[in-house]
Structure formats: C-alpha cells, structure tokens
Amino acid sequence: MEFNKHSEYHIFDSLIDNNIHFALFRLPYADNINLILQKSEDSYSFNQLDQLNSKKGFVIAPYNISGSCPILLISPDVVLNSKDAIFDYISSLNLQSRPKVAGLSPIVQHDSNSFNRYQKVYEAFQEELESGTSSKLVLSRTFDIERGEHFSPGASFHKACVKYPNNFVYLCHTPVSGTWLGCSPEKLISGKDGKWQTDALAGTQKVKSADEPVIWDNKNKLEQQIVADYMQQQLQKAGIQATNKEAETIQAGDLLHLRSEFSFELDKPENLGDILQLLHPSPAVNGFPKDEAFRFILDNEGYPRSYYSGFLGLLDPGDQTDLYVNLRCMQVTGNTLRLYAGGGILPSSDLFSEWKETENKLQTILSIIENL
Numbered sequence: 001m002e003f004n005k006h007s008e009y010h011i012f013d014s015l016i017d018n019n020i021h022f023a024l025f026r027l028p029y030a031d032n033i034n035l036i037l038q039k040s041e042d043s044y045s046f047n048q049l050d051q052l053n054s055k056k057g058f059v060i061a062p063y064n065i066s067g068s069c070p071i072l073l074i075s076p077d078v079v080l081n082s083k084d085a086i087f088d089y090i091s092s093l094n095l096q097s098r099p100k101v102a103g104l105s106p107i108v109q110h111d112s113n114s115f116n117r118y119q120k121v122y123e124a125f126q127e128e129l130e131s132g133t134s135s136k137l138v139l140s141r142t143f144d145i146e147r148g149e150h151f152s153p154g155a156s157f158h159k160a161c162v163k164y165p166n167n168f169v170y171l172c173h174t175p176v177s178g179t180w181l182g183c184s185p186e187k188l189i190s191g192k193d194g195k196w197q198t199d200a201l202a203g204t205q206k207v208k209s210a211d212e213p214v215i216w217d218n219k220n221k222l223e224q225q226i227v228a229d230y231m232q233q234q235l236q237k238a239g240i241q242a243t244n245k246e247a248e249t250i251q252a253g254d255l256l257h258l259r260s261e262f263s264f265e266l267d268k269p270e271n272l273g274d275i276l277q278l279l280h281p282s283p284a285v286n287g288f289p290k291d292e293a294f295r296f297i298l299d300n301e302g303y304p305r306s307y308y309s310g311f312l313g314l315l316d317p318g319d320q321t322d323l324y325v326n327l328r329c330m331q332v333t334g335n336t337l338r339l340y341a342g343g344g345i346l347p348s349s350d351l352f353s354e355w356k357e358t359e360n361k362l363q364t365i366l367s368i369i370e371n372l
C-alpha cells in the first residue's frame, strides 16, 4: 500500500455523492482493500438478526434495531479485492461529483460534546449499578465536528488503513444508513470452512513506552472477564463448545485492550443469524445482564447510537465471513461528522478516568480526519 497518498482515494466520494450502496473495507493485517457494491437502488433491510440466515452481502447492523435504523445488507453484485481492479471499476462508472459544501469553521464544540452532559448521565448509570440490577453498563457519547471544505471520506479511509494496520477499517454508504467510516479493533465473528472465532475485548489503557510493563487493574480485568463469560455462555446456548485462550494485551492505535479469543466449529454457517442474535450486543458495548443493560441504556443514555456499537462486515456463509463491532467510528453527513465512543462502567469506575477514556478513543478517529 502506498503511504501518504490519500488524494486519489477521493474517487470513493463520488460513490457517496451518487448515493450508491457500497462498502470498502480492509481486514486487519491485510494489504489489499475490498469493494462490495450493489448495482440496484433497492434497500435490503431486516428487523431481526435471524433474518440474516443464509444471506450473503455486506451487513450493517445497528445497536438497537428499529424501523428507522434497520439491519441493512448491501448485495454483492460487484466484489473486487484489489486496489487496481477497484479503481479501474469506479473510473469506468464515470460518476459526477456533487459540488462540495461551503467552507465551514474547522471544529465547533456542540452541547452534546460537553463534560457536564456526560457527568449527568454517568451519575444515573452509577446509581443503576449500585442498585445491583446490572453489574456492568457501557456508557457512550458523541462528538460532533463541522465538516470542513476539504474533508474527503475516501481519503480518510486510506489514512485509517495506513495508520491502523491491525484494525478492521471500512467506509460504507447506503441511502438508509448514510455514510459511516471506522477502524474497529473488535471482531464479532469470523470464519470459513467450519473454523470460527470470536473475541471478548474490553479494558483500555494508553500505550506505554517500550520499557514500561503493562499492568491491568482489577476494574479492567473484571470488565473483560464479564465479556468473556458472556461469550462462552451464549455460544453454549447454541450448543457450541468453544476453546478460549487466556486474555492477552492487544494494541489498537494508541490504546491497549484486553482480549481473549474463542475458537469453535460451526456445522451450519448458514444459520449465522441465530448466533449473531445470541452474541450481539455483547457486554463490550452493552453491559450485563444483556436485557437489563440494553433497556437501561436505551432509556437513559440520552441519544440514539444508530449504527455505532452495532456490527458490520462481510457475511458469506458459503465462503469467508468477517464481522466487526462498529467502534472508533463516525457518521458522515453533508455538514457534520459525528464521532462516537464509549466505555464500560463498573461500580468501581471513576468519572474522570471514564471521560478521559472516551476522549482517548475519540482521538483514534479524530486523527484520521485532521489535516485533510
């Protein structure tokens, strides 16, 4: 992949300008980029995850499935797996670009970005944890930036690929979801030919200098253990015996997380929708117990998460499936970039550290939009 040559990637902006259903993605550690593009204008949407059984395409699933925020499937009418083939194909479409929005001030603080607002919601979350109804709740927030004249989703995608080689990087657009761009460290499920994996990822700290040992405190260890136990239980409910490795530290940009990997066999990958229904949303983005945490978040978080903390990626039960949790992402509109970040709250959490953690996570995605 060529470095620091983002401008040719503006070509992907023309797909967005023309409201085409497409997803461009790069798997962790891969050199190649992939394009899934739908030729028809129809939207394929679903309101239950089990409706994905036997389906193939690029899935965009929200945190909370609703009529206005359904599960979407981009039909794989065009599937290309090399940069040259992708660029040649898009050039051959001869798409017209829409004139760009007028130049706007670079970064503006909106009310929803404020610490005071976060603090109020955090206190409600802490009260709920103290009541004992939930043992973990994930609190998230948004950060809105006005879109600058020179911002290019395509160029930002490329910048993310270069900056975050071990994350799942994507740019996708459909008329229903709008445009989303992200670089997630968290695998929801992937596999091929009977061999499948999922991750239990949680716990966060900043990267240390090379000679400093990485130490995880009890809060972070427990936060990750809750996710690992949940994954194990949910897979068991589907009759799946998974083997898991001990939790290890992984790096995602400037952050470290704790991850345990689960491996298992799937006899019927065509029924992946059933497994997704069991796994999503995991306590990495939701909390525990699942239903109580989900209800509480919907009633108290104070804004719609939309496709943030849902999942996306290629679903192909006949071949390779790679689905990732939609973290470290932003929603791109004509004049605003809405960034999302959250973190797991336990009774032992500290308000200021949790706020700082969301700031650090936002930095992952902020760093690919600056200077463009």
Ligand SMILES: C=C(O[C@H]1C=CC=C(C(=O)O)[C@@H]1O)C(=O)O
Pocket (backbone or CB within 6 Å): 138, 140, 186, 201, 202, 203, 204, 257, 283, 284, 285, 327, 328, 340, 341, 342, 343, 344, 361
């Ligand atoms: C919910 C997010 O991160 C999850 C994944 C890794 C670590 C997390 C944490 O330490 O809280 C979260 O569970 C996010 O990035 O918005």
